Amino acid sequence: MDYDIAAYGEQRPDYDSMDWALRHDQEEASAFLAGLAPGGSALELGVGTGRVAFPLARRGLKVAGIEGSPTMAAQLEGKRDGESVEVLIGDFADVKVASAVDLIYCISETFFLLPSQESQLRCIRNAAARLTDRGRFVIQATVPDHALFCSTQSTLTRNVGPQGAIVAARRHDRAEQRVEVQNIVIRGRENTFYPMHYRYVWPSELDLMAKLAGLDLVSRSGGWRDEPYTASGSYVAVYGKN
Ligand SMILES: C[S@@+](CC[C@H](N)C(=O)[O-])C[C@H]1O[C@@H](n2cnc3c(N)ncnc32)[C@H](O)[C@@H]1O
Structure with a gap:
């Protein structure tokens, strides 16, 4: 990568x-x-x-x-x-x-x-x-916290409100200790993406x-x-x- x-x-x-x-x-x-x-x-x-x-x-x-x-x-x-x-x-x-x-x-x-x-x-x-x-x-x-992951992936709902939600979709590479994240901010009909990778x-x-x-x-x-x-x-x- x-x-x-x-x-x-x-x-x-x-x-x-x-x-x-x-x-x-x-x-x-x-x-x-x-x-x-x-x-x-x-x-x-x-x-x-x-x-x-x-x-x-x-x-x-x-x-x-x-x-x-x-x-x-x-x-x-x-x-x-x-x-x-x-x-x-x-x-x-x-x-x-x-x-x-x-x-x-x-x-x-x-x-x-x-x-x-x-x-x-x-x-x-x-x-x-x-x-x-x-x-x-x-x-x-x-x-x-590996418990956050089911197998090698997780979806985390960070925020929910009447106008939208914020959801994090994550993939976990257990061997490399790496996580790929897509934070998706959903507001009305619009989505904004805040991607990141990290090695814990x-x-x-x-x-x-x-x-x-x-x-x-x-x-x-x-x-x-x-x-x-x-x-x-x-x-x-x-x-x-x-
Ligand atoms: C999570 S933000 C934290 C910013 C600040 N430390 C704070 O606590 O508000 C991480 C920052 O590190 C910068 N960054 C990430 N990797 C970097 C690197 N290898 N060298 C320099 N800056 C880096 C990003 O551009 C971003 O500004």
Whole structure:
């Protein structure tokens, strides 16, 4: 399968209005992240429209972001309100930045958008190489749930209302840990499609990739408010150099 880094953003020119697809956790996320590197430097991998990067900059960090989609970067530029968030266009697996960073973070399951184990491991190795000695690498992801799939497919109804519905059709490749998704927004007689592919990673695989990159798990919690980790749903993992 060809991997087009810009495609995700091109298919979502109205990202911030996709309420059903967004996490609404920017204040909790930025408070947690700011606490890991007070007044320091931060880099977001897959910064998108700056949903968390802007509030983090307002908390006094020097924030930059890597983004593969010029369409997403343009949406970020349109939201600027005096905050300084530098955007670098490129593949976040390469983590190309000029100097060492105190905090590198990848949230909203964006890490899963890297298409292969090879690119995911490369990303963590590059992130580790660009962290300061006491720096932190943070991933927000979810524990995969195979029960959602009947055989290798599933259909998930995300939203139902008098004007339409939002349905996700998904195919699962169990060997490659890959899922192909078509999110279909049905409104009246119109359908809008928001496709995506992802490669999920088990928490244990993530820890192993980090270990191979010279990083140890510092903490894993169930959310930004240090909720207990329950081995299901969303979690936040923090890594540091070993
Ligand atoms: C799910 S969105 C999350 C955006 C933002 N982090 C947030 O939490 O709102 C994923 C973002 O990562 C970008 N992206 C996906 N793969 C990428 C890659 N390999 N390199 C750079 N950006 C990528 C997409 O274009 C999109 O902006």
